[in-house]
Amino acid sequence: MKNKFLSLIVPVYYEQEVLEMSFARMDAAMKDIGYPYEIIYVNDGSRDGTMDKLRQIARDNPHVKVLSFSRNFGHQLAVTAGMDIAKGDALIIIDVDLQDPPEVIAEMVKKWEDGGEIVYGKRVKREGETIFKKFTAFCYYRLLSAMSAYPIPLDTGDFRLIGRKVADVFLSMRERSRFLRGMSAWMGFETVPVEYVRNERAAGKTKYTLKKMLKLAFDGITGFSSRPLTLAGWLGMFVIALSMFGLLALIILALTVGVRPWLWALDALLLLHGITLVFLGIQGAYMGRMYDELKGRPLYIVKEKINI
Numbered sequence: 001m002k003n004k005f006l007s008l009i010v011p012v013y014y015e016q017e018v019l020e021m022s023f024a025r026m027d028a029a030m031k032d033i034g035y036p037y038e039i040i041y042v043n044d045g046s047r048d049g050t051m052d053k054l055r056q057i058a059r060d061n062p063h064v065k066v067l068s069f070s071r072n073f074g075h076q077l078a079v080t081a082g083m084d085i086a087k088g089d090a091l092i093i094i095d096v097d098l099q100d101p102p103e104v105i106a107e108m109v110k111k112w113e114d115g116g117e118i119v120y121g122k123r124v125k126r127e128g129e130t131i132f133k134k135f136t137a138f139c140y141y142r143l144l145s146a147m148s149a150y151p152i153p154l155d156t157g158d159f160r161l162i163g164r165k166v167a168d169v170f171l172s173m174r175e176r177s178r179f180l181r182g183m184s185a186w187m188g189f190e191t192v193p194v195e196y197v198r199n200e201r202a203a204g205k206t207k208y209t210l211k212k213m214l215k216l217a218f219d220g221i222t223g224f225s226s227r228p229l230t231l232a233g234w235l236g237m238f239v240i241a242l243s244m245f246g247l248l249a250l251i252i253l254a255l256t257v258g259v260r261p262w263l264w265a266l267d268a269l270l271l272l273h274g275i276t277l278v279f280l281g282i283q284g285a286y287m288g289r290m291y292d293e294l295k296g297r298p299l300y301i302v303k304e305k306i307n308i
């Protein structure tokens, strides 16, 4: 059992304040688990002292690998780059700022050994974050889960362990707008939660600006659902139905008490707008299909083969 290899993937962006402390704790936690391991840092275009610190850590620790981007490509791509070069039988993705406690990894590894292919951290509590962040996160996870055709577990970030089989599927999905949580949900597989308390950032400030958060939120919804595209169609049908009722009412009124002529025009307008919306929705449906083709995801994912 002890011949498994683990890869820890850590994206870093302007994190010179927290790096050393973070490495010490993660390294200790990984050592405790008992398997051989590597720690892969991906520098997502930081221009402070982050790279110097990483060079130093890598010099003293041959199991530390460092990838450095030419510019900021974003957290999701940094994680992807780390996954591309990871050699492990299991890959663990963790933020550098110690908000996700490294000690939880041992528990994740246990669940993986028990057969979990994706073991994700579920936040039962978030400490040291603003009410605004907690509230937007709470609403967003629920909206996302309502929009997505595949169940995305609530209140989970990217802190997770994925087995080799799952990692290989990830590597075959090369879409540009990446939302790793949603991609995991799309893949299926045996998914197991590990509950933990999300701590305060150990040092430094959040690197997820409102703009980055909005982009991620938007990628999450647009990447996993074509519902927004077909929304117009449903609205259009509703408007057409409304205009039909209106027409009926107008005819009855015209035959009894009489109606003002502009009401006919209003009803015709409603009908025309409804028709336009329906056609927008139909176009949306085609666009959704094109978008699916463009992503070029595998058609299906085989989990097990017998006698083949």
Ligand code: UDP
Residues within 6 Å of the ligand: 010, 011, 012, 013, 014, 015, 044, 072, 073, 074, 075, 078, 094, 095, 096, 097, 099, 205, 206, 207, 208
């Ligand atoms: N990060 C990154 N690129 C970015 C933004 C963030 O690699 O453009 C890294 C960051 O260094 C950290 C992780 O992504 O390891 C999560 O970022 P942060 O802790 O700032 O986000 P928050 O926890 O506040 O949502």
Ligand code: MG
Residues within 6 Å of the ligand: 095, 097, 099, 201, 206
């Ligand atoms: Mg953080």
